[in-house]
Amino acid sequence: MHPPTFDGRGDTNAAEDWIQGIEEIFSILKCTDQQKVRFAALKLTGEAKRWWNYEEVIREAKGTRVIVWAQFKHNFFDRFFSKADREARAREFINLVQGTMTVRQYAARFVELSRFATYLILDEERKTRKFEEGLNYRIYE
Incomplete structure (x- = not known):
């Protein structure tokens, strides 16, 4: 597997896809938070690399050089x-219903969008209820 690079261009899906690709590698390598950040930073190019260099300058000026993976992702997604x-x-998730999708397609879309509205599905019971409520009436029954 070739680790993906990210240059900061493209649509928002490119940013999300890059994070997913990097995290797949992390799941195999069992990296620490700081190793994740250093590895991810190595895979940034172009505009994304300039952004990261600027982020490091700001953190150094504040005296906070160490950054954990969750904070890297937060800053990355903000940018x-x-x-x-x-x-x-998140609104798309809130309004998600099966409609003409198969159950498999609906489930995939549910998982994909649920990450943007975690505040709505704080536990498995709520997540299950939200999923079931979006199913077509015949299936839900």
Whole structure:
């Protein structure tokens, strides 16, 4: 597997896909948080690399050089996956129903969008209820 690079261009899906690709590698390598950040930073190019270099300068000036993976992702998404896009996906999740999708397609879309509205599905019971409520009436019954 070739680790993906990210140059900061493209749509928001490119940013999300890059994070997913990097995290797949992390799941295999069992990296620490700091190793994840260093590895991810090595795979940034172009505009994304300039952004990261600027982030490091700011943290160094504040005396906070260490950054954990969750904070890297948060900062990364703030820069390359706009809040408006994330909120639009959360609204899409809120309004998600099966409609003409197969159950498998609905389930895949549910999982994909659920990441943007975790505040709605704080536990498995709520997540299951939300999923079931979106199913076509015949299946739900």
